[in-house]
Amino acid sequence: MYAAVCLRSFRRYSTYRAATWARVFTNTVFGFILTYTYIALWHVRPHLGGYDLSAAITYVWIGQGLLSLLAVGDLGALADLQTRIANGDVAVDLFRPVDQQRWWLAVDAGRAGYQLLTNALVPMLVGGLAFHLRLPQGSAVDVVAGWAATALALALALVVSYALRYLVALTGFWLLDLRGIQLVYYLTSCFFGGFFLPVTVFPPALEAVARALPFIAVFQVPADVFLQHDDAAGALGALGVQLAWAVVLLGLGRLVQSRAVRKVVVQGG
Amino acid sequence: MDQTLIEVEGVTKSFVVRRRAGRLRRTREVVNAVAGLDFTVRRGEMVGYIGPNGAGKSTTVKMLTGILLPSTGRLRVAGADPVRDRVRLAQRMGVVFGQRTTLWWDLPLRDSYELARRIYRIPAGTYARNLDRCVELLELGPLLDVPVRQLSLGQRMRGDIAAALLHEPEVLYLDEPTIGLDVVSKRRVREFLAQTNAERGTTVLLTTHDLTDIEQLCSRVMVIDHGRVVYDGGLDGLHRQGRSERTLVVDLERELPPIELHGTRLVRREGTRQWLAFPASASAAPLVAELAGRYELRDLSVREPEIEDVIARMYGEAERTAATVARIG
Numbered sequence: 001m002y003a004a005v006c007l008r009s010f011r012r013y014s015t016y017r018a019a020t021w022a023r024v025f026t027n028t029v030f031g032f033i034l035t036y037t038y039i040a041l042w043h044v045r046p047h048l049g050g051y052d053l054s055a056a057i058t059y060v061w062i063g064q065g066l067l068s069l070l071a072v073g074d075l076g077a078l079a080d081l082q083t084r085i086a087n088g089d090v091a092v093d094l095f096r097p098v099d100q101q102r103w104w105l106a107v108d109a110g111r112a113g114y115q116l117l118t119n120a121l122v123p124m125l126v127g128g129l130a131f132h133l134r135l136p137q138g139s140a141v142d143v144v145a146g147w148a149a150t151a152l153a154l155a156l157a158l159v160v161s162y163a164l165r166y167l168v169a170l171t172g173f174w175l176l177d178l179r180g181i182q183l184v185y186y187l188t189s190c191f192f193g194g195f196f197l198p199v200t201v202f203p204p205a206l207e208a209v210a211r212a213l214p215f216i217a218v219f220q221v222p223a224d225v226f227l228q229h230d231d232a233a234g235a236l237g238a239l240g241v242q243l244a245w246a247v248v249l250l251g252l253g254r255l256v257q258s259r260a261v262r263k264v265v266v267q268g269g
Numbered sequence: 270m271d272q273t274l275i276e277v278e279g280v281t282k283s284f285v286v287r288r289r290a291g292r293l294r295r296t297r298e299v300v301n302a303v304a305g306l307d308f309t310v311r312r313g314e315m316v317g318y319i320g321p322n323g324a325g326k327s328t329t330v331k332m333l334t335g336i337l338l339p340s341t342g343r344l345r346v347a348g349a350d351p352v353r354d355r356v357r358l359a360q361r362m363g364v365v366f367g368q369r370t371t372l373w374w375d376l377p378l379r380d381s382y383e384l385a386r387r388i389y390r391i392p393a394g395t396y397a398r399n400l401d402r403c404v405e406l407l408e409l410g411p412l413l414d415v416p417v418r419q420l421s422l423g424q425r426m427r428g429d430i431a432a433a434l435l436h437e438p439e440v441l442y443l444d445e446p447t448i449g450l451d452v453v454s455k456r457r458v459r460e461f462l463a464q465t466n467a468e469r470g471t472t473v474l475l476t477t478h479d480l481t482d483i484e485q486l487c488s489r490v491m492v493i494d495h496g497r498v499v500y501d502g503g504l505d506g507l508h509r510q511g512r513s514e515r516t517l518v519v520d521l522e523r524e525l526p527p528i529e530l531h532g533t534r535l536v537r538r539e540g541t542r543q544w545l546a547f548p549a550s551a552s553a554a555p556l557v558a559e560l561a562g563r564y565e566l567r568d569l570s571v572r573e574p575e576i577e578d579v580i581a582r583m584y585g586e587a588e589r590t591a592a593t594v595a596r597i598g
Contacts, residue, residue, distance in 0.1 A: 001387035008384060012375040015416070092369045094336040097359035098388055262338065 001098075002106040009077060009110025020118050023068055027123045031064040035131060049200035055227050058134045061127035062223045063195055066154075068119035069112050070161045070218055072189055075182065077108040078162075078169040085172035094261060101166060101253055108162050136228060146228055149235055153222035156242035160217040163249030164189070170253070173260040188213075194220030214249060217242040274440060274472050275310040275333065280342030281496070282328050302328040304496035306342070312439070313470040315462075317487035319477060321584050325496040326476040330442050333474070334364060347439065360389060363433035367445035370429055372417040378428050379413045382435060389436035396435060403431035406461050423454030430458065434465065440472040441465075447479050459485050480576045494584055504576070512582070513574035514546040515553065519560060520568035528564070530556060541567070549574050 013020075035057055042053045051059060066072070075082055081104055084090040093100065127133055136146025168185050172178050190196055193215035199207050210216055221238045224230060230238065282303040288296050303325040310316055320326050331337040332344055335351030335358060344351060351358055372381040386396045404410050407427040417425060426446065433441060443462070447455045463486055465471050475482060483490055483504070490507060492500035500510055507513075519528065521541045528535060528543055532551060537544040547556060553571050560566065 001384075001390075004384060004387045008373060008376055008380050011380075012373060015375045089369045091331065091336060092364060092366050092371050095334050095359060095362070095364040096371070096388055097356040261336065 002102060005103060005106040006110040006113070009107040010114045011110075013111050013114040020114075023119050024122045027064040027067055027119060028126050031061055031123050031127050032130070034060045034063070035127070049198045050229065051198065051200075051227070054132055054134050055229070057127075057131050058227060059198060059223055061124050061131070061133055062226060063219070064127065065120040065124040066157075066219060066222065067195070069115045069154075070157055071108075071112075071165060072161070072186075072193060072195055072219060074186070075165050075169055076162070077111040078104060078165045080107070081166075082169045082172050082178055085169065086176060086178075100261075101250065101257060104166065105159070105162055108165075109158065112158050134227060136226065138228070142228075145232070146226070149239065150222060150226045153225040153235075153239060153242065156239065156246055157218050157222045159246045160214060160242060160249060163246060163253050164214060164218070166253045167249065167256060170256050170260050189215045189218060192216065193218045194223070198223075214245040217245045272311045273309050274312045274314075274347055275308075275474070276343070276345040277306050277308050277329075277333075278343040280306045280329075280332065280339045280344050282325075282332060282337060282340050301496055303332070303339075306493075306496070306498060308491060308498055308501060310472060310474065312472055313466070314489060315466050315473040315475070315487050317475050317477065317483035317490040318493065319480070319483060319490060319580065320493035324493045326493060327444060329493070330364075330444055330474070330476065334362060334442060335359075360436065361439045363436070363438035363441045365426075365429050365433045365441070365443045365446055367426065367443075367448040370417070370425060371432055372425065372428055374418045375416055377414045377416055378409065378420070381417065381428070381432055382413075385432050385435050391436050395437065399435045399437060400431070403434060406464065407431055407457065423450045426450060426454065427458065427461075430461065434471075437469070438471065440474070443473065443475045443477075445477055445479075446475070447477065447482055455479070455481075462486060480580065484576060492580065492583055499583060507576070507583075508549050508574055508579055510583070513549045513579040515549050515574055516572040517545040517547065517553065517556060517560070518570045518572060519543045519545060519564075519566065522565040522567055525564070528560070530559060532556065 038056045038060055039053065042048055042051075042056050046053070048056070071078075081090070084093065093103075124133070136143050136150065138146070164185070168178070168181060171181055175181065192199070192210045192213045194210070199210040199216060199220055202210060210220075221242055225235050225238060228235075280303060281301065283299050283301045286298045286300050288298060302323075306325075306329065318326055318329070328337065332339050333346055333351060335346075335353075335355035338352050346358055347361060349358055372378065373384070382400060385391070391399075404413070407430065409424075409427060409431060412420060412424055412428065417428065420428060430443075430446065441462075446462070447458055450458065459482060462473060462475075466473055466486075473486075475487060477483060488503060490500070490502070490504060491498055492507070500507060502510075516536070517533065519542065521543070524541050525543075527538055528545060530545060533545040533547040533556060535543060536546045545556075547553070557569060557571075560569065
């Protein structure tokens with residue numbers, strides 16, 4: 001059933017062509033702006049944060065590609081959940097014999113799949129044509145392992161991102177207007193996720209804070225895995241951190257969900 | 270098999286509402302949405318559940334479907350506790366909220382049905398049979414491949430009703446299923462519901478503000494007001510309890526002072542026409558005979574009581590009783 005939900009969600013997102021291309025365009029433009037900013041920065045401070053220039057440029061384009069896919073700044077498919085909570089439609093969802101958390105994960109995965117093919121691929125292709133981007137390299141084994149680890153890191157990043165966004169959306173049961181918390185979430189996740197700048201560029205104390213927060217599992221980890229920034233052991237450790245956050249946050253989401261359902265104050269119902 | 274499907278005993282539900290009182294201070298207020306409900310519904314019954322806004326109708330449906338936990342009291346659907354057995358019971362019930370939709374907005378109607386098939390694990394044969402039936406009776410054929418967002422309200426409503434019945438639920442909860450629909454759509458929905466109840470024995474609990482729904486569909490009606498059942502029985506009994514009145518509309522040959530006739534009271538006078546109300550339970554014949562003997566009549570007709578008036582009077586009474594209780598308490 002969840003596969004069917006995922007497929008329907010993929011199709012649902014594909015009905016909004018104009019919105020998709022507007023996003024692709026925006027992401028690409030920002031890719032160029034950030035690239036030139038990074039070039040200027042890395043010119044002054046080569047090897048900043050442990051990245052050379054080509055890794056830094058690739059980092060930018062990974063960011064532009066993953067921004068929509070991982071819904072770093074918005075709620076992704078959970079925007080629908082948030083709307084349904086706000087207008088009370090969520091009540092009819094609860095009548096069905098489905099697990100809400102899994103249901104929305106399937107919906108979000110469908111969305112991510114669609115965005116992988118559009119918002120992720122197109123800006124990266126454009127970036128790849130305009131600049132030299134670094135792909136997983138080394139021996140054939142390293143390359144295969146690099147791509148496989150990236151796929152895994154990306155999947156885990158999506159789950160962690162989903163789990164975080166699910167919590168944000170659920171706060172709608174208590175706060176009826178989520179714009180404030182969404183903005184806080186956007187800025188925190190972009191900043192501490194390493195989306196504006198890699199967290200290794202931060203002062204040590206701030207970097208330590210970032211490493212203690214889950215946001216890093218959403219963006220910095222898959223980017224570093226792709227760039228082979230750490231050795232194999234480091235990469236495995238990073239995947240472990242992602243997995244741990246996924247488990248913890250999904251569990252927390254489940255807890256909050258059961259509290260929320262118990263107190264359903266359905267608007268206008 | 271046990272004929273009782275729904276049992277509600279002394280069920281109450283209160284919410285705590287926090288209100289802003291001043292800059293920082295918040296006050297807590299307890300709202301009793303449901304204040305002691307008792308009723309049972311047998312299998313195959315079609316029950317109208319009516320009451321003014323905020324009477325506790327939706328709260329009751331939410332408790333019956335297990336998404337709200339009663340504050341106190343006992344509630345059973347098919348012998349099970351709806352909250353504890355929510356997922357299992359969900360397989361056996363269908364829910365339609367007139368102002369909410371379970372359909373996928375951006376996708377063709379068919380996709381929502383396909384998903385329902387998987388959600389409820391409906392066997393292929395059953396699914397095909399039920400879908401065919403709904404498509405035929407609700408005239409959904411041309412709509413199956415239309416994205417839901419392009420459907421009119423009446424079309425969407427029919428689509429939602431079909432979605433709630435594909436898994437052959439034993440009980441169907443309908444909340445305002447005809448709200449906002451035009452006359453033709455309303456009739457189609459009502460006919461479909463009546464047929465489903467007759468053919469499948471589906472138990473139906475229907476909340477509505479449209480009393481025509483009740484008159485045409487339900488042999489039993491429950492009136493709820495201020496969180497309590499104030500009437501439970503047939504439609505005719507509702508007239509008795511609501512002390513409904515029939516009206517004699519008398520057209521006189523010329524304008525006359527108010528008619529005084531024992532057992533009636535004048536409710537309106539306009540030129541040569543006068544309106545006399547008398548209890549619905551009394552016979553009109555002697556009144557008509559006496560009028561005809563005393564006055565020169567041009568025309569005379571008897572108007573049956575409107576169920577709306579009966580109910581309005583009932584709500585008014587409950588309000589006065591509540592006010593009295595509040596003063597005494």
